[in-house]
Amino acid sequence: MLVSLGEPNSQSVSVFYIVATPIGNLGDFSPRAVEVLQSVDYIACEDTRTSGKLLTAFKINTPVFSFHQHNEHSKVEHILNILRGNQSVALISDAGMPGISDPGFLAIRAIKKEGFDVIVIPGPDAATTALIASGLPSDRYTFEGFLPHKKGRQKKLLALTDEERTMIFYESPHRIVKLLKELKEYFGEHRIAAIARELTKKFEEVNRGTINDLLQDYESRNSIKGEIAVVVSGKGYSE
Ligand code: SAM
Numbered sequence: 518m519l520v521s522l523g524e525p526n527s528q529s530v531s532v533f534y535i536v537a538t539p540i541g542n543l544g545d546f547s548p549r550a551v552e553v554l555q556s557v558d559y560i561a562c563e564d565t566r567t568s569g570k571l572l573t574a575f576k577i578n579t580p581v582f583s584f585h586q587h588n589e590h591s592k593v594e595h596i597l598n599i600l601r602g603n604q605s606v607a608l609i610s611d612a613g614m615p616g617i618s619d620p621g622f623l624a625i626r627a628i629k630k631e632g633f634d635v636i637v638i639p640g641p642d643a644a645t646t647a648l649i650a651s652g653l654p655s656d657r658y659t660f661e662g663f664l665p666h667k668k669g670r671q672k673k674l675l676a677l678t679d680e681e682r683t684m685i686f687y688e689s690p691h692r693i694v695k696l697l698k699e700l701k702e703y704f705g706e707h708r709i710a711a712i713a714r715e716l717t718k719k720f721e722e723v724n725r726g727t728i729n730d731l732l733q734d735y736e737s738r739n740s741i742k743g744e745i746a747v748v749v750s751g752k753g754y755s756e
Contacts, residue, residue: 529556531600533628534607535621537614537640538571541718541744545641551575553638558604561596563619567611584608586620593624600633607638614642618662618687643716644685647746650723651683651711654754658683664696674703681751690741697732700749704728709750715743 534553539545554560554577561584562568568581584592596606608615608624615621625635644660659682664670677684688696693712700710706729714722720743724731728749735741 529605530603532557532605532634532636533596533600533624534605534636534638535615535625536607536609536638537642538568538609538612540613540641540643540646540716541721543571543574545717546571546575547638547640550638550640551577554579554607554609556605557607559599559606561592561606561608561624563610563615568609579607584620584624589620589623593627596624597628597631597633600628600631612643614640617642617644617660641717643687643713643744643746646716647711647713647723647748648683648685650713650716651748652725653683653709653711653748653750655683657681657751658685660685663687670699674699678703679752681753683751683754684749686747686749688745688747690743690745693741693745693747694732694735696747697728697735700747701728701732704749704752706732709754709756711748713746713748716746718743 534557536550536553538550554572557579560572560579560581562581563585565581565583572581582595599606608621610619610621613619616625629635648655648658659680661677661684664673664686686696700708706727708728709726710728710731711723711725712731712735724734
């Protein structure tokens with residue numbers, strides 16, 4: 518059953534909300550996300566300056582504190598104390614869904630173990646947006662996020678060579694050509710893939726083709742900017 522806008526679907530005290538924010542386009546910020554962020558006692562932000570711009574744009578004046586991968590352990594205790602005091606906290610990351618290549622999991626696990634409610638306010642994430650934009654099979658997929666930079670990178674790629682599900686990777690613009698070369702080496706030059714760059718933004722671009730086509734395209738570019746997600750078809754896929 519649908520709950521109408523503005524109608525609470527849970528008690529609002531001692532709740533830990535996980536709130537998705539836009540991955541580029543402010544129009545993707547849901548009214549429910551804004552409402553929750555306006556009504557909670559505190560917002561835990563990955564980067565208070567980055568989130569400050571978003572919060573100001575949506576007239577959200579809730580007090581913030583930082584919560585990132587380097588202070589996650591100590592801040593989980595801080596969040597628990599707030600919840601124990603019958604107040605509520607919302608977690609946001611710089612963009613998209615907290616917990617997806619962003620901090621969140623440790624806090625969610627600890628807070629659920631203490632018996633507090635965790636409510637997710639769904640919204641954009643780059644992985645599923647790229648998957649659907651790729652036109653590759655979406656019935657079964659695996660999210661690989663960022664590959665390790667050095668140690669373990671080749672091992673991870675090797676373990677994926679027999680993967681039959683569609684794979685989603687995140688990569689930075691300055692490592693995308695390196696990744697495409699590795700994908701060619703491990704998956705073969707004819708494997709179909711897609712590169713989704715700057716999703717939901719002004720210069721959004723989704724290129725699809727064989728890994729070789731994509732490598733040639735990206736190698737020929739003078740400069741590569743923006744945020745990138747790579748989607749690779751699974752072993753045995755053909756069209
Ligand atoms: N939590 C985010 C999410 O829900 O997708 C991901 C955070 S992760 C630190 C950032 C990476 O996500 C970027 O380096 C890029 O690989 C991917 N990404 C984020 N926004 C994107 C966009 N607009 N277009 C393509 N990829 C994006």
